[in-house]
Amino acid sequence: MVVNPAAISSQPYVEEPTCGLEQGVEYVGNDIGSARATHANECCALCEGFGGCRAFSWSDYKGGTCWFKNRKDQVTWETGVDSGQVLANPAAPSCALELNVQYTGSNIRSASSVNAYGCCSICMKTTGCGAFSWTDLNGGTCYLKSAKGDTQYSAQFVSSVV
Template sequence: MLNAKLLVLCGFALATVSEATICSSLENNVDYSGADIGNAPSASANGCCSICSTTNGCNAFAWTNYNGGTCWLKSSKGTSKATSGTVSGSLQASPQTCPLENNIDYTGTDIGSARSASANGCCSICSSTNGCEAFTWTNYNGGTCWLKSSKGTSKATNGAVSGIL
């Protein structure tokens, strides 16, 4: 029973972490040489992605069929080297997503502005701006994000798109 609970908890942890990261396209017959931080058994290169995403300091991996399948965990991609039978990949952060409200302006609480062609772009800009918790996008000047310290008051405004982190 204890093993079943641990398995469920481990599965939940893997699912939670894997949502935050994605693996780049796998590269067949390529080894990211150097930058090794450890290794772990895995039957496939896809399994290495999950293992790497739950290992501190792991940003890339190379899989070989050594010992029935081994992930060579790496701190970086290092140097790409043609190596028959090796499959390599790297982790990438998932794009930031924010819940959006169409035709709504969050009035007040402005902390700055930035150009963006879309409201989704504002989400990324806001997430990398200190103190930004919300934004309103308008088509002003080809697309402008109005960055906010908080949601503020919602006001119906045709064409505006607002979101929070």
């Protein structure tokens, strides 16, 4: 919240988040989820409320859909698609994924994500998170951890230190 010192009202002035929409631009790949929205300008707030979302692309698919991204990478020109970035990309290097590995112990909490890359973003935004293990159980579940801890082979898991 930003308080405007020149305001006459005693009510605080709330500055709406701006995502700097790029019209006719699609952020390619890095999809972590989606939500219905009739206009691209609705996607900013929806992205902020979706774990791991840092950017989005909107299209009129099914009456309007926000496609949530865990980062902004490749950009392409696409008529009818608008995109915006809510948070800057994480600093490189970011999560080097270990396939078929589960980190055991040191659990903080669990979170939903359709892929392991989403867990990386969620962990980076979670205080005390230093690692995670992801499985596609229940549509995708991140097990956020304070540290890597012990490892074990598991074909159902992907893990990373953050």
